Every structure is written in structure tokens, then in C-alpha cells.
Amino acid sequence: MHWKRYGTIAVALIVLLGGAYAFWLGRQSAELPAGIVSSNGRIEAERIDVAAKLPGRIAEVRVSEGQWVEAGDLVAHMDTAEIDAQLRQAQAAVTQAEQQKLQTEALLNQRLSEQEFAQAEFARAEQLAAKGHVPQELVDQRRATLITADAGVAAARAGIDLATATIASAEATVERLQSIRADAELVAPHRGRVQYVLAKAGEVVGAGGRVVTLTDLTDIYMTIFLPARDAGLLAIGAEARIVLDPIPDYVVPAQVTFVASSAQFTPKSVETADERDQLMFRVKLTIPADLLEEYQQQAKAGVAGVGYVRVDDTVDWPDALQVKLPQ
Template identity: 50%
Template structure:
């Protein structure tokens, strides 16, 4: 009987010990080491609007929602018929200005030849006058003819410069029109996924109207809020971990890429330490772009999860937050 009681006592102690250990593990399983903070958040990404630069009709849209596009990919075409007409007119003005410039250049050549002739006649008259064979009146006439010819050269050169300026003006107008025509082709400013298609072919849009909204999946981050006591010890570039609700079996690497300089939740009068401890700061935890590039088809914004930040570099990540990536 004593042996049975002893065995029962040992079993009871074992059960109590096992139960206590299980209770302790269950209470401490979610505990984080000192120097690591946690907060919930959701994945976000930068959005880029592709908009019209000028008013016009949408002719064609080449992408649909969900498509992934590279930087420079043509997204849509706007009507450019009116611009093409203006471009043809500008080209005609350039031709006309070049012809005027050629005529002005010929006039300069002619005026310079007149100067050369007038100079010769003046020199002969002056030589004869010095020998007493030419009157002062004739010499004055030759001098006046030379001065008129020189003035004609000056005027012809001014006309030539004006004609060249007209060419430059016409070419600048053509370049402007070509730039506007290029703007009728809307391209993706960066790589990303089409989030929203906000216009359809046939619609007439005002200048600055949005046609497509792109999601830059190379810049994905989770926004969390941490108290001032932790943020004060946090540095940009600090290591972080992300665990997303739909795939809790994975632990994704991240870094602290932004810490707000202003508190998001501030009492009206912050005077006591307890009130200061309530201050919360916005923190961005960015995912490595190379990792995003590998899994760009799976990247989705709006997914919620937990963000873990190591504000003490000496703190060790617990086993449940060891990096685990999809295969």
C-alpha cells in the first residue's frame, strides 16, 4: 500500500509539474526579449498616378487592372490629330523662314559687292583729286555713295539675323509641338502593377486627369506605431521582421526606413511622464526590394500582420521570429 501511495504521489507531482510547465510555456510563448518591440500594421506601397498633361480624347488604353508594367511601357494613347496639323504648319513656317534667310544672305552678298565697287570709285576719285584732276564735288559724291553702300550692308546683315531668328523661333515652336505630341502617349514612369484603370477609350479628359494608378511593388512597407520610449532608442536601418496574417508560417526581413518626427497621438497638454509615455510615433518597416522582385506576383497591399522591431542591437531574435521565406 505504501508503494502504491508513493507511486501515486510521484505521478501527481509529475502531472502538476507538467501542468505548471505547460502553463508557463503558454504564458511566455508570445513574450518578446528585452530590446524587441511589436506592433500591428498593414502592408502599403507608393501609388503613382499616370495623368494627362493636356486636355484631349482617349484613343486607346493598353493595360488592364492587375497588369504588371515596366518603366517606359506605353499605357495609353490620346488623340493627336489637331497637334499633327499644327506640326505640319510649323514645318511649313520653318521652310518659309529658311527661304527668307537665304534671300537675306544673298542681299548681304550683293550689298557687300556694292561696297567694294563704291570703295574703288572713291579711291580713284580721291587719287585724282590729290593730283588736281577731280573736283571736290565729285569726291563728295563718291564718298556719299560709299557710305550708303556700307549702310546697306548693315541693314542687310540685320535682315539676315532677323531671318535666322525667325528660323530659330519656328524650330522652337515645332519642338514644343513635338513635345506635346509625345505627351499624348502615356507611359509608365516606373515599374509597378496597375491598381486602378480610371478612364476608358472615347472619354474626353481635362488636363491633369488620372488615367491609370500604378502600385510601386518595389517600395512596399508596413506602417506601425510605437511608443516614444522605444522610438527614442530606434535608429534608421534597424533590423525588423514582418509576419503577415494570411501566411503566418513565414517571417520576412525588413528595416526601419522612416521614423516620424511628430507624435501621432498627443494629449492636449503634455506635462507628466505618464502622459508623455502615451505618445506614439509612426514607423515604416520596408521590405528589401530584391526580395520583392523575387516575389512580385505575390506582393499585395492592404495585408495585415505584425511588425517586430529590434531597437537594441544586442537583443537576440527569438526562435519563432527566425527568418523563414517562401520557397
């Protein structure tokens, strides 16, 4: 029977807390002028995962949670012993191909010299044969020698083309391995604060395995939920205000940058006006980037507060919601 008693107490607490929350919301709404509405929310920031492109072992993690990093800073790097060996092998292949090309070029020069001599000998033999000083057989021999020399030149030129293609292939392999080697250096794609270190040195991660999560403190916003009657009046770009629980004396300016196109909560049937009011739409209030730049050391995600939006731009903000920032 104890569980029944505890259940009754739990239900009573829920009802009590719900009533208190409803009273608080009603009081907040009553204090706001018509045209300005509010809702609870929590500061959020875009997260950026720094992940391994290829599977491998983590050699070192260079950051710790809470650390500020700039774009391009080294966050961690993977073990590269195997890829370094492959890269050295590919670079040696490039050198070998270049030497082969030099040898083929030297061979071509030799074949060109032989061709030139064969041409001269053939021309001389033809002249002498025309005067009857040498037999036709010698002319035929000189012609065969020239044909052989021409073939040698063609083969040497083809060898140069082959050597050039071999160099290009070897250099492409080097570039591919250098790209893989570069991917082993995990760098921050954007400035921000390290939110989580998800892997340690010595761990093996798969392709796409997350190593570090960054918080982009240049894109901070509060998500609130408004009923359909208020969300329907909102325009993208409408002015907003944010008051955070830890610093209730300050009012942070913001802007409506997103209004959901569909309700986040929909009753089973929507037939009356009261039921339509239960439709809640997600709204995003974004803090200006220049303000975040100025207060980047104080900015952090997860802080709860209240978001205020102006659904009627002809209404002035009350004194309590005039922008007020820490000095």
C-alpha cells in the same frame, strides 16, 4: 424598443470582440522575449499617379489593371490632332525663315558686288579729278553712289541677322510644340504594377487629371503602431520581422525606416504612466529592395499581418521569428 435591444447586442459584441483582441495581444506579448514587441499591420506600397500634364481627350489607354509595366512603357496617349497641326505649321515657318535667310545672303552678295564697283568708280573719279580730266560733280556723284552701296550692304547684313533670329524663334516654337507633343504620350515613370485605370479612351481630362495609378513594388512596407514606451526605444535601422496572414509559416525580414515624431493618438490629458502608454506612434517597417526584386511577382499591397520589432539589439530573435522565405 427593438433598436434598444439591437444596440445592447451591438455593445455586447464590441465588448466581447475587444476582450478577445486584448487576450490575443496579451498572449502574443507573453510569447515574445523581452526586447521584442509586435503589432498588427498591413502591407503598403508607394503609389505613383500617371497624369495628363495638359487638358485634353484620351485617345487610348494601353494597360489594364494588374499589368506589370517597366519604366518608360507607354501607358496611354492623348489626342494630338490639334498639336500636330500646330507643329507642322511651326516646322513650315522654320523652312520659310531659312529660305528668307538664303535670299538675304544672296542679296548681300549682290550688294557687296555693287559696293566693290562703287568703290572702284569713286577711286577712279578722284584720280581723274585730281588731274583735271573730269569735273568735281562726277566725283560727288560717285561718292553718293558709294554711300548708297554701303547702306545696301549694311541693310543686307541686318536682314541676315533678322532672318537668323526668325529661324531661332521658329525653331523654339517647334521645340515647345514637340515638348507638348511628347507630354501627350503618358509613360510609366517607374516600374511597377497597374493598380487602377482611372480614365478610359474618349474621356476628357483636365490638367493634372489622373489616368493610371501604379504600385511601386520596389518600395513595400508595413505600418504598425506602438505605444510610447516601445517606440521611444526604437532606432532607425533596427531589425524587424513581418509575418503575413496568408503565409503564416514564413518570416520576412524588414528594417525600421521611420518612427513618427508625434503620437497618432493623444488622450485629452496625459497625467499618469498608464495614460502615457496610450500614446501610439506610427512605425514603418520596410522590406529590403533586393528581396522585393526576387519576389516581385508575389509582392502585393493590402495584405494583413503582424510586424515584430527588436527594441533591444542584444536580444536574439526566437526560433519562430528566424527568417524563412518561400523557395
